[in-house]
Amino acid sequence: MTANDKAAAATVRLAATANENGGIYEEPEAYRGSCARTTFDRPSAKDGSVGILIPEDEIAGLPRQSLVKVRSYDRRSKTVDGDYVGMVVAGPFAEPDAMDADAPTLKLPAVHRAVLTPKFHGVGSVEILGMETEVGGKTVVVPAQRRPAPNSPVFLLGKDRIQQVLGLVVERENKPIRLGLMNGTADIEVLVPAAQKSVLPRHVGVLGTTGGGKSTTVSGMVLRLAKEGNAVVVFDTEGEYAAMCEPTEDAVMRRLLADRGLSTEGAGDSALYVLDGCDPAYDDHPNKEFYKLDFADISIGVLTELLDIPEAQQSRLSDAYDICKTVMDRLEIYPAKGSREEQQEALEIDELETGWPRMTLEMLIDVVSGAISHTQKLTEFGIAPQAFGGNEDVVFKAIKEKNIEGNKYSWLGLNKKLWKLKRAKLFAANPRSKINVQEMLTPGRVSIVDLHDMDAPYLRNIVIAQILRRLQSCQETKYAARQSGPEAPPVTPVNIFIEEAHEFLSERRIRQMPNLFEQVVRIARRGRKRHLGLVFITQLPGHLPDEVLGLINNWILHKIGDANVVQRLKKILSGVDDGTWSSLTNLPSGHALASFTHMTRPVTVSVDPTPCKLLMVD
Incomplete structure (x- = not known):
């Protein structure tokens, strides 16, 4: 018997054995x-x-x-x-x-x-x-x-079932914006509802080291939120978002966009807000607005912290503030003569949140100058009055009635700090040069506050804090009007992006400026109910204290190399497996772990390339 015959006989025997035991094996249904x-x-x-x-x-x-x-x-x-x-x-x-x-x-x-x-x-x-x-x-x-x-x-x-399980299905009425594509599966979009009150008004943290792709993520979110009718404000500390009005010119970005069937585009309605006296990061922006802040927006507590003055000078500032209010009352600057509405308003002002209406930095400097003259037993101002010229007698009378304490040196120290603040030229001398925050709340507008030409962090913090407070106040007014009757226009969702959040809200700065932090906390808590959401962006998440991380409910985590930061985030962010946490230290640029309140579980995302122009790219 040949080898072939033997093989054929073996095959016959195997087939017979299989038939005797139920036939050829079939996989169960x-x-x-x-x-x-x-x-x-x-x-x-x-x-x-x-x-x-x-x-x-x-x-x-x-x-x-x-x-x-x-x-x-x-x-x-x-x-x-x-x-x-x-x-x-x-x-x-x-x-x-x-x-x-x-x-x-x-x-x-x-x-x-x-x-x-x-x-x-x-x-x-x-x-x-x-x-x-x-x-x-x-x-x-x-x-x-x-x-x-x-x-x-x-x-x-299947694709549809994955979207249902992970909570990635966003109804059209909730205005879905696309973050990118989910890793590990083909063609599954990761969508975030721009208009759902339970998601983006709950604040967002965009964290990651330099080069991880945060700028791409942020600019894409900004553009898509605005396209869905949200009002978007960006505090741009480095000037990289100033050219968002233009489509991207980056060849790599253009190719990557084409690979995903996406097109290049700039923000259709944008404005670049530049502090008067500073240079814009993008001089070719078609809608540049030069502005000043309103000194009357700054509460006495925040002003004390911003000046960074010792305890003795803090007492002098408190006295000067009260005297200034008295002088304004007697000169009928505020409350205005015969205005019962303003008189009632003055009684209800919460000085923990805001300053005194119509008070200017120059008025406060005049009072301090008068106090210096008073401590030296002079009857005239040492320098020409800035705001109360012709009314020096009213100022001196209010100072004498206050029976101020302290020697001239503490008053001189305070005066030096106030003049330093004046030289920064932050504050408007007349109402026409004040920033128009109301315009920032226009549906679909991208408002970029250019802070790149302001070297001192405390100056940037003044700008951020006061514009934040004004935005919150305007949104409160719109919300109250809407609640009072359906004929009022609907409240526009507002998303505020704060770059370099570690500088604004670091642990050290919170200890130095508890009043400023409490103001931000109040904005954050009230904003959740009034469609005002904050987005904190930082490449140094280790500098953010637990008090700030506790305000955040939604997360976009790019590459994070600090193991201590990862351990902190593990205590806050649930539903992430150990393998994903470990991969954070080596995430490629453009990839991120996304966790939003509408999702049932965090997912890793390949973020879409930015369609607009960036001046500096991570």
């Missing part, structure tokens, strides 16, 4: 279409996760962050106990069939430059998100009380 199987638990197994084994030809289709359904199969009753939904959180790792990965059989050919690749399979870990059940005719995911059985089939979820 419950397993058909599966891409993996659950495995037995190993000593390193954890509650809430299960290991999976993946055939070689299915490995490429199951990258980390893939969503799967595990059909728990009871081999004795041959029934399905339930369908679990999970996410691949580790692997797939390649493992050779029937031998150890460090077997000499595999090592020797490799080190001698031979090629020997045995059959292999994939090993991964799936975190169980819950169990599917029917509620009101809909399939929902509820917490799982059990674990899938070993050797149960694993199926990839």
Whole structure:
């Protein structure tokens, strides 16, 4: 008998044996279409996760962050106990069939430059998100009380089901804006609702090291929020967003946009706000607005902190402030003569939040100059009055009635600090040069506050704090009008982006300026109910204190190399597996971990390239 005859006879015998035992093996119905199987638990197994084994030809289709359904199969009753939904959180790792990965059989050919690749399979870990059940005719995911059985089939979820499970479905009326594409799955958009009150008014943190892609993320969000009708304000400390009115000219960005079927574009309605006396970051902007601040917006508490004065001078400032109010009253500057409305308003002013209406820095300087003359027993001002010229007698009388304390040196020290603030030229001398915050609340407008030409951080902080307070006040007025009657126009959602948030709200600065921080906290808390959301952006998240991180509910985390920061974030942000936390230190530029309140679980996103022009790119 030849070798071929022997082989044919063996095949006949095998076929006969198969027929005697039920015929050719057929995969059970419950397993058909599966891409993996659950495995037995190993000593390193954890509650809430299960290991999976993946055939070689299915490995490429199951990258980390893939969503799967595990059909728990009871081999004795041959029934399905339930369908679990999970996410691949580790692997797939390649493992050779029937031998150890460090077997000499595999090592020797490799080190001698031979090629020997045995059959292999994939090993991964799936975190169980819950169990599917029917509620009101809909399939929902509820917490799982059990674990899938070993050797149960694993199926990839379809696009629509993935979006439902992760909460990525955003209805059109909620004005979805696209952040990018979800990693690990094809063509799944990560959308954020621009108009849903439970999402973006809850504040956002965009964190990551330099070069991680924060500027791309922020500019894309700004542009898309404005296109959906939100009013967007950007405090731009470096001047990189000043040219957002133009489409991007970057060749790489243009190619990447084309790859995703996206086009280049600039902000359709934008304004560049530049402090009068400073140079704009982008001189070709078609709508530049030069502005000054209103000194009357600054509360006495915030002013004390901004001047950074010792305790003795703080007492002098408090006295000068009260005297200035008295002089303004007697000269009928405020409250105006015969105005009962202003007289009542003066009684209700909350001086923890705002300053005294119509008070100017020059008025306060005049009072301090008068106090210096008074301590020296002079009857005239040492220098010409800035605001109260011709009314020196009224100033002197108010000073004498106050019976001020302190020697001339503490008054001189205060006077020096006030003149330093005056030389910064932040404050308007007349109402026409004040910043028009009301314009910033125009639906669809991008308002960029250019701070790049202001070297001193305390000056930038004054600008940010006072514009923030004015925005919040205007939004409060609009919200109150809307509540009083349906005929009032709807409240426009407002999103405020604060670059270099670590400079504005660092732990050291909060200790130095508790009043300023409390003002920001009040804005943050009230804003949530009035469609006013803050976005804190920083490349030094380690400098942000827990008090600031506690204000944030939505997160976009780019590459973070500081292990201490990651540990802090772990205590705040739930639903992120250890593998994803570990990957934060090596995230490629343009990728980020996104967690928003409408999502059921954080996801890693390949952020869309920016369609607009940036002057400085991470």
